[in-house]
Amino acid sequence: MKIKTESSAKKKTGLLCGFVLEDSDKVIGLPKFDTKATSAINQSLKDMEGKLGKTSIIPLSGKNSVQRILLAGIGKKENMTNDTIRLVSGKIAQKARELKLKEFSVIAPPNFIAEPTSAVTQIIEGSKMALYKFERFKTEKVESSPDLTIIVSKSNEILKAIKAAEIVAEGAIFAKSIANLPPNECTPATLANFAKNMSKRNKMKCSVISEPDLKKRGFGGISAVGQGSSNQPKLIILEHMRGGGSDKPIVLVGKAVTFDTGGISLKPGASMDEMKFDKCGGCTVLGIMKAISELKTPINVVGIVPSVENMPDGKSYRPGDIIKMYGGKTAEILNTDAEGRLILADAMAYGERHYSPKAIIDFATLTGACIVALGTNVAAIVSNDERLTKKINDSSKRTAEEIWELPLNQDYMDMIKSDVADMKNVGIGRAAGTIMAAAFLRNAVEKTPWAHIDIAGVAWTQGATKEKPYNPKGATGFGVRLALDYLQSL
Ligand code: BES
Ligand code: MG
Ligand code: ZN
Numbered sequence: 001m002k003i004k005t006e007s008s009a010k011k012k013t014g015l016l017c018g019f020v021l022e023d024s025d026k027v028i029g030l031p032k033f034d035t036k037a038t039s040a041i042n043q044s045l046k047d048m049e050g051k052l053g054k055t056s057i058i059p060l061s062g063k064n065s066v067q068r069i070l071l072a073g074i075g076k077k078e079n080m081t082n083d084t085i086r087l088v089s090g091k092i093a094q095k096a097r098e099l100k101l102k103e104f105s106v107i108a109p110p111n112f113i114a115e116p117t118s119a120v121t122q123i124i125e126g127s128k129m130a131l132y133k134f135e136r137f138k139t140e141k142v143e144s145s146p147d148l149t150i151i152v153s154k155s156n157e158i159l160k161a162i163k164a165a166e167i168v169a170e171g172a173i174f175a176k177s178i179a180n181l182p183p184n185e186c187t188p189a190t191l192a193n194f195a196k197n198m199s200k201r202n203k204m205k206c207s208v209i210s211e212p213d214l215k216k217r218g219f220g221g222i223s224a225v226g227q228g229s230s231n232q233p234k235l236i237i238l239e240h241m242r243g244g245g246s247d248k249p250i251v252l253v254g255k256a257v258t259f260d261t262g263g264i265s266l267k268p269g270a271s272m273d274e275m276k277f278d279k280c281g282g283c284t285v286l287g288i289m290k291a292i293s294e295l296k297t298p299i300n301v302v303g304i305v306p307s308v309e310n311m312p313d314g315k316s317y318r319p320g321d322i323i324k325m326y327g328g329k330t331a332e333i334l335n336t337d338a339e340g341r342l343i344l345a346d347a348m349a350y351g352e353r354h355y356s357p358k359a360i361i362d363f364a365t366l367t368g369a370c371i372v373a374l375g376t377n378v379a380a381i382v383s384n385d386e387r388l389t390k391k392i393n394d395s396s397k398r399t400a401e402e403i404w405e406l407p408l409n410q411d412y413m414d415m416i417k418s419d420v421a422d423m424k425n426v427g428i429g430r431a432a433g434t435i436m437a438a439a440f441l442r443n444a445v446e447k448t449p450w451a452h453i454d455i456a457g458v459a460w461t462q463g464a465t466k467e468k469p470y471n472p473k474g475a476t477g478f479g480v481r482l483a484l485d486y487l488q489s490l
Contacts, residue, residue, distance in 0.1 A: 083400035089126030090469025171291030172477035179475030188307035221342035228316030249300035255364035256282025263336030280459035369433025385449035
């Protein structure tokens, strides 16, 4: 999908789309058409009443350069959220594809309608993400995506916002497209290759640590989880260093378990296939790094993606094992299915030691308990730093990627103390599962502000997921837009 801008709405187009507020008698920004068209538009306005989600298509006569007009209801101004224009734009784009159009045009409403997120940003994210389809393994390709013309009065600021939104949306789509890959086609080595190729295109430094170096260099968590699979573990590190030498980086860490069987603590069979999505945190970090390098944002950011496959095997790690984590702390394994925290803790400890970062943010499909607590539309955030949490919350509001904070005090930390090692990799029974995982991670950072985002419920569309046009079935790329908003706000 290509994106262009025009300042006049009367250019030739197959479909001209405009937004309508509830009970309004006009389409925002729509120019005057001939009397016949105007009366048809007015009739449609009366019929659809600008109700949120309603659309109406008006075919115009051959004399017009515009073939059809699409009215898209956005509801009452006071009920609009930072997601309204994004959701409705997604729907518009899918309508244009249904009509098999090669292109369509959308009239951008003034920003006060969409604030604080700019209207063009939402239009671009909504339509690009809605038109993405995972069809790599379909022998017959489905439909091609129409190009988009945004009708807006051009200023430098607008043109910059458009370029940025395109890059951000492409970052999210990149994350989705690798997260959707099946586990036979996407191993830790595959992810490492994606990272390497992407870094070459975008002038980032990429390094990959493999076995036996992982073991030799003390990555006991990554080595232990990875040892049961013939697909060897990888630690992928991407550096975007455009902030100058003295500026401490932000470190982003993402869990990339390419398939999580549970290992020796084997998962039940039902829905185990969904554990191909256990790499979504890592894919989110790769998507963020792709976008931040293309945006050329003048900051330092390091992306660290520990990647393993968690399999049962004669060589697998077992319940009862005691392993030494990166940095020296020991962990008693009581459940091999609590593998994410082990690989993340190694990566976080490495990130803190090597980069003395300003902050560490990790993304992970870490606990089923997160789905029990918050469902499938809101991610959990657990942090040791109020200021960092506040900033991430602000970005969450602007991007409509919702998060909710869970507490982490000393009592919780005490629940993962082990009789025989420094920590154990599970808590007590089923109590506070999401916080237990976070408590384990908390031990991996010494002094750095850190925030953990558990995306178990939101990383892909599940049974209870709220349907959104810009989140078609499969991986959602959750966290890419949120993190990029945060990084760009620094
Ligand atoms: N990848 C899973 C968490 C998960 C489960 C995410 C379902 C999304 C949907 C993780 O590795 C895991 O298995 N966690 C265990 C931890 C438990 C053994 C303490 C869980 O949540 O059951
Ligand atoms: Mg697991
Ligand atoms: Zn897992």
